[in-house]
Amino acid sequence: MRPFISICIPAYKNRASLQRLLHSIREQHFNDYEVIVCDDSCSDELDALVAAYEGLPGFRYVRNRQRLGSPANWNFCVSLAHGAWIKIMHHDDWFSAPASLSLFASEADQTAVSFLFCSCDAFKNGKEYGFTYAPFGDDKKLLKTTDLLPYELLSVNRIGCPSVTLMRRSCYQDFDPRLIWFVDVDAYIRQIGRGDVLYLSDRLVNVTYLSENQITHAVGKDLSIGLRERVYLLDKYELLARPEYADQLVVEWSPLPFSLLLGSLLFPQLPARLGTRWVMLTSLLRNRLNRVLISLGLGLRQQVDRWLERFVKRMLS
Numbered sequence: 001m002r003p004f005i006s007i008c009i010p011a012y013k014n015r016a017s018l019q020r021l022l023h024s025i026r027e028q029h030f031n032d033y034e035v036i037v038c039d040d041s042c043s044d045e046l047d048a049l050v051a052a053y054e055g056l057p058g059f060r061y062v063r064n065r066q067r068l069g070s071p072a073n074w075n076f077c078v079s080l081a082h083g084a085w086i087k088i089m090h091h092d093d094w095f096s097a098p099a100s101l102s103l104f105a106s107e108a109d110q111t112a113v114s115f116l117f118c119s120c121d122a123f124k125n126g127k128e129y130g131f132t133y134a135p136f137g138d139d140k141k142l143l144k145t146t147d148l149l150p151y152e153l154l155s156v157n158r159i160g161c162p163s164v165t166l167m168r169r170s171c172y173q174d175f176d177p178r179l180i181w182f183v184d185v186d187a188y189i190r191q192i193g194r195g196d197v198l199y200l201s202d203r204l205v206n207v208t209y210l211s212e213n214q215i216t217h218a219v220g221k222d223l224s225i226g227l228r229e230r231v232y233l234l235d236k237y238e239l240l241a242r243p244e245y246a247d248q249l250v251v252e253w254s255p256l257p258f259s260l261l262l263g264s265l266l267f268p269q270l271p272a273r274l275g276t277r278w279v280m281l282t283s284l285l286r287n288r289l290n291r292v293l294i295s296l297g298l299g300l301r302q303q304v305d306r307w308l309e310r311f312v313k314r315m316l317s
Helices: 016-024 049-053 072-079 100-110 150-155 183-190 213-221 222-237 243-253 258-264 270-274 276-295 298-316
Strands: 005-011 032-039 061-063 085-088 115-122 128-133 142-145 167-168 197-209
Touching: 005 016, 005 072, 016 032, 016 049, 032 072, 032 128, 032 243, 072 085, 085 100, 100 115, 100 167, 100 197, 128 197, 150 183, 167 258, 183 222
Parallel strands: 005 032, 005 085, 032 061, 115 197
Antiparallel strands: 085 167, 115 128, 115 167, 142 197
């Protein structure tokens, strides 16, 4: 019989965190689910652990013959799912209470939307409480597509990590394998494009942040990845061709670190590939410079503007 929810766990090492997650699943009152663990580790260190949880409903454990990486392992894990709803859980996140899955299932059973997400408590390295993330307040809300615009998600992820989400299987689309930093945001943009989204104010999941073992920690050290992926998403959703987004993007992206913007200048092939979009990036740089230089007088700011105009013409010629 088809389960109502498929709990998909793309795992990679971190035995203690995976055990905590599996233990939180075992404690759930709701049991119309299946559990799929796809192990991307290069060793058998998780084998003995998962053996202790084989009694969970619909439990399956797959150790990849070759490492897939992120997000390919996420997609592979979901491809094995049979449930009506997909509940991705990263191995270092866990359910906050035994009633968490019941509340997810109850809302999913009553709603016509295909995408739900909840607020959460965030724990530093999975241990010390850091903060509560309730991006849309303390009440359940049906969010319209105008409440979660693509350019806003590119600036601030107002949903959170995939562990706080629940997606209808029939509407699920694979995570884009060309992305790392914005892989979840890209998936959210596509889901939101299908219609309204349901926000649950209950803190149903605990998430880990600032862990050295997380992909975001490693990627965060290479700011050029963020730049490349932003440009890729601008192209993918043709945001610069939409006037309502273009001006706002300049404002929203202006707080980007200097290192991210100046780092783009290290890619000599970028201007030719981006064409007029290079003007967008240099506009961001100008906006940021003006903020920094505003106290130094209008004359200096005008000199910076003239320098950037000459720079753009040279790069586009």
